[in-house]
Amino acid sequence: MATPPASAATAAPGPVLRKRCFDPVVDQRTRLLVLGSLPGDQSLLRNEYYGNKQNKFWELLGVVIDVDLRSLNYDARLAALLEHGIGLWDVIAEAERAGSLDSAIYNASHNALAELVATLPSLRAIGFNGGTAARLGRKQLQATATRLSLIDLPSSSPAYTIGFEPKLQVWRQLSNYLPLS
Incomplete structure (x- = not known):
């Protein structure tokens, strides 16, 4: 099982912080990898993926796998995702x-997505949580596009103000890449 994400904010000159993503949460059963852009401040403070209570990530994926993820503690959420073949990273x-x-991000360095993908033998699809993740992730994963489905998802962030139901309509397609339960 993957280790819990490590803390990630370090000071930079001035009021802007250099922020770092969490470790990937994946294992050999990962069939679907959901990629965000970079954790927000609430996530970094809580040391949790999608730690902002207003972010609908846990509710959206909960519907996809038919598990009330929000009611679980964080470690149990991660375990449930892995059990259902879902991994996370940025x-x-x-x-x-x-x-x-995301519009305030600059001086970014990118994760080694292709290298991670190469270590996941069961991987079938990558879902990009939001436009920034899709734009940057697709660029990095051009060579793997032939063997994987790349899916652009509406952001689960409260900053992306379309309603839950329109988001869910798109997120539901992720179930096509998961093991049958």
């Missing part, structure tokens, strides 16, 4: 950013 390894908006 496209950006670290960047400078004031606040949590």
Whole structure:
């Protein structure tokens, strides 16, 4: 099982922080990898993927796998995702950013997505949580696009203000890449 993500914010000159992503949560059963851009401030403070209570990530994936993820503690959420063949990571390894908006990201370095993908023999699809993750992730994964389905998802972030149901309509397609339960 993957280790819990490590803490990630370090000070940079001025009011902008250099922020770092968490470790990937994957194992050999991972069939679907969901990639975000870079954890927001609430996530970094809680040391948890999608730690902002207003972010709908856990609710969206909970519907996809038919598990009330929000009611579980964080370690149990991660275990449930892995049990259902779902892994997590971010496209950006670290960047400078004031606040949590993707539009404020600069001086970014990227994670080694292709290298991680090569270690996941069961991987069938990658879901990009939001436009920034999709734009940057697709660029990095061009060579793997022939063997994997790449899926652009509406962001689960509260900053992306379309309603839950329209988001869920798109997120539901992720179930096509998971083992039958």
